[in-house]
Amino acid sequence: MASIPNRLTATTTTDVSLSPLARLAGPFALAAGALFTITQLVLFALIAPIDRTDPHWLEVYLANPVALANSVAQFMAFCLLALALLAAYGCQADRAGTLGVISVGVALVGTMGMAGDAWYEAFAVPWIADTAPEVFIKLFIKGSSGMLPIGALSSFVLFALGWVLFGIASLRAHIFPAAISIAIVVGGLAGFQALAAPPLGAILGLAMVWLGVWLLRTTRAVNMIAEPATH
Secondary structure (H helix, E strand, O other), X not given: OOOOOXXXXXXXXXXXXXXXXXXXXXXXXXHHHHHHXXXXXXXXXXXXXXXXXXXXXXXXXXXXXXHHHHHHHHXXXXXHHHHHHHHHXXXXXXXXHHHHHHHHXXXXXXXXXXXXXXXXXXXXXXXXHHHOHHHHHHHHHOOOOOHHHHHHHHHHHHHXXXXXXXXXXXXXXXXXXHHHHHHHHHHHHHHHHOOOOOOOOHHHHHHHHHHHHHHHHHHHHHHHHHHHHHO
């Protein structure tokens, strides 16, 4: 795909051939990466002082009003990641091949699962703790069983696997710089522990910030080069 190349020339086409969503890949990637990185750092700062061997540590965490705000921000970050994923794929769809399609599908499902987990932590968990403390104790202190842990694990696995595959597909497509694609692969691997062991998820966040900055700078440069031909 020639619209966002690694090497810019005066004969390069502009990004007008991209879909409206793909043209927003830079802003979406930058916003998603920045918000995801920030929420990971805040989550780490909130959890680090807490003794997680204490069976009631989650109650201490939920008592902090910053935790609720950060959980809501996490939900928004995962939603932005999903949009950034689709937009970034649109920039390289012609070259990403079958692996690109598979990677986007897996990463999108995994990111949606993680967004659901973040929504659950932001809105459902505090409500359960306030209105049904006995259920809260059974679920989060004594440990849950059945479909809940299976759903959580599947979200973590699909999120990590999808982003790793997307990074590999990007590396093979040769649209984004190789270093950024490799950073996405590493971020995907670390993303398996994004919610359980922050701030590991910040690696993927920083990779997306890097991608967003590169896309914004490259698109601007392409448009500046092509502008004389439009007159």
